[in-house]
Amino acid sequence: MISFVIRRLIGALLVLIAVSFITYLIFVKIPGGDPAFRIAGRTATAQNIEDIRQKLKLDAPFYEQYWAMMKSLFSGSLVSYSSQLNVVDQIKAGIPATFSLCIGAAIIWLFFGILVGIISAVTAGRWSDRVITVMALIGISLPVFWLGLMARYLFAQGHPFAFMPDGGYVPFTSNPWGWFTHLLMPWWVLAILFIGFYGRVLRSNILDTINEDYVRTAKAKGLPYKRVMVKHVLRNSLIPIVTLFGLDFAAVIGGSAILTETVFDLKGVGWYAAQAVQDLDLPPIMGVTIYATFFIVLFSVVVDLMYAWLDPRIRPT
Amino acid sequence: MATESTTDFTLDTAAALAAAEDEGAIEGKSPWYLAWRRLRRNYVALAFLFVFVAIVVLCLCAPLYAHHVAHTGPNTGHLGETFTRDGQQVPIVSKGGFQNGQFHAGGIPVGPQLWHAGGKYVLGADNQGRDVAVRLLYGGLNSLAIGIGSAVICTFFAMVFALLAGYYGGKTDWIISRFFDLIWAFPVLLLAIALGTALSINGFHHFGINIKSGSLWIPTLVISYVLIPYIGRPLRGQILSLREKEFIEAANSQGASSLRVMFSELLPNIASSILVFFTLIIANNILTEAGLSFLGAGVQPPSPSWGTMIADGQDRIATAPWLAIIPGIMIVLTVLSLNVFGDGLRDALDPRAKVRMEH
Numbered sequence: 041m042i043s044f045v046i047r048r049l050i051g052a053l054l055v056l057i058a059v060s061f062i063t064y065l066i067f068v069k070i071p072g073g074d075p076a077f078r079i080a081g082r083t084a085t086a087q088n089i090e091d092i093r094q095k096l097k098l099d100a101p102f103y104e105q106y107w108a109m110m111k112s113l114f115s116g117s118l119v120s121y122s123s124q125l126n127v128v129d130q131i132k133a134g135i136p137a138t139f140s141l142c143i144g145a146a147i148i149w150l151f152f153g154i155l156v157g158i159i160s161a162v163t164a165g166r167w168s169d170r171v172i173t174v175m176a177l178i179g180i181s182l183p184v185f186w187l188g189l190m191a192r193y194l195f196a197q198g199h200p201f202a203f204m205p206d207g208g209y210v211p212f213t214s215n216p217w218g219w220f221t222h223l224l225m226p227w228w229v230l231a232i233l234f235i236g237f238y239g240r241v242l243r244s245n246i247l248d249t250i251n252e253d254y255v256r257t258a259k260a261k262g263l264p265y266k267r268v269m270v271k272h273v274l275r276n277s278l279i280p281i282v283t284l285f286g287l288d289f290a291a292v293i294g295g296s297a298i299l300t301e302t303v304f305d306l307k308g309v310g311w312y313a314a315q316a317v318q319d320l321d322l323p324p325i326m327g328v329t330i331y332a333t334f335f336i337v338l339f340s341v342v343v344d345l346m347y348a349w350l351d352p353r354i355r356p357t
Numbered sequence: 358m359a360t361e362s363t364t365d366f367t368l369d370t371a372a373a374l375a376a377a378e379d380e381g382a383i384e385g386k387s388p389w390y391l392a393w394r395r396l397r398r399n400y401v402a403l404a405f406l407f408v409f410v411a412i413v414v415l416c417l418c419a420p421l422y423a424h425h426v427a428h429t430g431p432n433t434g435h436l437g438e439t440f441t442r443d444g445q446q447v448p449i450v451s452k453g454g455f456q457n458g459q460f461h462a463g464g465i466p467v468g469p470q471l472w473h474a475g476g477k478y479v480l481g482a483d484n485q486g487r488d489v490a491v492r493l494l495y496g497g498l499n500s501l502a503i504g505i506g507s508a509v510i511c512t513f514f515a516m517v518f519a520l521l522a523g524y525y526g527g528k529t530d531w532i533i534s535r536f537f538d539l540i541w542a543f544p545v546l547l548l549a550i551a552l553g554t555a556l557s558i559n560g561f562h563h564f565g566i567n568i569k570s571g572s573l574w575i576p577t578l579v580i581s582y583v584l585i586p587y588i589g590r591p592l593r594g595q596i597l598s599l600r601e602k603e604f605i606e607a608a609n610s611q612g613a614s615s616l617r618v619m620f621s622e623l624l625p626n627i628a629s630s631i632l633v634f635f636t637l638i639i640a641n642n643i644l645t646e647a648g649l650s651f652l653g654a655g656v657q658p659p660s661p662s663w664g665t666m667i668a669d670g671q672d673r674i675a676t677a678p679w680l681a682i683i684p685g686i687m688i689v690l691t692v693l694s695l696n697v698f699g700d701g702l703r704d705a706l707d708p709r710a711k712v713r714m715e716h
Binding site for chain 1: 538539542543544545546547548550551552554555557558640644647648651652653654664667671674675678681682685688689692693696697700
């Protein structure tokens with residue numbers, strides 16, 4: 041187990057180095073034109089451009105450029121030249137909103153996904169089957185930002201209802217009830233896409249497991265139906281869901297959350313990145329890209345280690 | 358079971374038995390024919406294929422519609438102009454002020470006219486007086502071109518990388534797999550935003566390739582790049598297991614060149630997976646393009662795309678809801694039809710396949 045942990049950590053470290061180098065390439069090397077000019081943004085002065093050239097050592101060889109960029113990103117001294125705000129401070133300010141959104145949505149989609157999966161597996165072949173298939177297909181076909189916009193239009197802006205607050209984020213510490221009501225719509229919009237998908241995966245897992253020999257043995261020795269379903273079938277069917285959940289949760293924090301936050305005006309990390317895209321302001325996007333990717337790489341290490349701890353068979357790989 | 362009733366089952370009796378069962382000549386049927394036969398019976402999948410084809414044809418007719426029905430271009434604004442509806446002059450974008458003693462906010466475009474204005478503003482106008490129906494068709498053309506174009510590029514490179522990695526193994530496999538891992542490590546949308554934004558400022562000018570900053574090639578290439586591992590990884594896995602099969606050994610021992618093994622032995626065996634992935638990735642790419650354009654990192658204004666149209670309509674949802682609702686419905690219809698057809702195609706090509714598209 042210890043050698044597995046060490047190997048996994050070394051692998052993650054190499055990925056982090058490579059990822060940071062690719063980020064450098066994306067912002068400095070790959071696009072055409074002068075990087076200093078690009079990073080300075082629309083409202084740049086000649087002094088800004090000169091500062092950036094000095095700070096990121098853009099006249100030096102590429103390894104010094106790379107090193108200078110990483111230093112400015114991780115020492116927390118990176119500044120957006122359009123808004124004059126420190127990038128790392130802004131990212132830190134957005135973290136509570138982003139995590140509130142993602143964790144709440146994850147709880148909803150996991151709970152209802154498992155519920156829907158169990159119901160449709162138990163009633164396989166009946167109407168619920170068709171409903172879940174249709175739900176899953178519509179779920180993966182809806183653009184999340186459009187769904188959010190429609191939810192706001194229907195439930196918050198008075199066409200026909202206006203019982204939900206229309207966007208914005210209220211910190212939990214200042215008003216827990218306001219925090220909850222403001223997040224309710226975003227949670228469901230983000231979660232609904234996953235509920236059908238998880239339900240479908242769990243349903244096929246359960247139907248596969250029901251035909252296993254050990255389930256037949258359990259039934260044959262006279263265990264009650266409920267006990268067989270919960271202890272033997274459900275427990276084993278949930279293992280792939282755990283892996284899937286780890287990957288999806290990371291993907292939501294790093295990606296889908298950007299669109300949901302933008303639509304609902306939740307001032308999180310994704311909203312910050314989206315604002316920077318509108319202003320063509322590169323330093324915030326640089327910061328968000330590298331911090332979100334680092335978070336995801338480290339998160340996937342944690343998921344792998346937990347998985348290996350739960351299921352010893354996968355350790356050697 | 359007919360075979361269990363007869364005691365001596367030999368090659369000679371087998372043919373007779375099969376003939377007795379079929380009561381006719383035994384015809385060889387190719388797997389593609391069998392798949393087509395299964396697909397033909399799947400009416401839901403075929404109906405959705407029809408929906409998708411209809412959308413593509415409609416969008417291809419965009420220039421015809423613009424010239425002969427709407428008489429305006431996708432980017433032509435008509436601020437301060439009027440049009441005739443049932444013999445009355447109606448401003449395309451309302452002027453604010455007091456009318457009959459009531460205050461009206463200005464800048465509100467006319468809503469969907471259907472056929473009351475003789476083909477003009479069938480789906481309403483936007484805040485600059487542009488015809489939404491014309492923009493919807495041209496925008497669809499852009500969205501479909503990016504979706505299909507990036508699917509072609511992405512599938513092609515994923516296929517080539519997977520063939521090289523799976524066939525050669527060893528160092529080649531290691532390098533290609535690490536390349537996949539690296540793209541995979543980034544969150545898809547964030548990587549696309551970073552690339553899309555960085556490239557949309559000055560464009561791309563390397564290796565003799567010059568792409569200007571507003572070009573549709575930028576979102577197309579960005580999307581195909583970020584999604585390569587999502588197809589490449591499963592294909593590589595399939596080839597790794599195929600490589601150990603006897604028919605590859607047979608081809609190798611006959612002295613077939615590596616190119617021949619890759620393209621005429623391995624490729625036909627993964628062709629059905631490629632086809633299914635291709636269908637599903639178009640749907641995925643259209644969604645990614647919409648998200649990117651919505652944020653401003655995809656198709657650049659004034660070029661229309663379904664994503665940019667929703668972004669335009671976002672702030673006016675209270676006064677002009679059709680601006681955001683209509684392009685959204687088009688995205689859902691297109692993506693849903695591709696997803697349903699892709700599912701049907703997978704079931705037809707290999708009923709036991711476990712090809713799954715992550716969203």
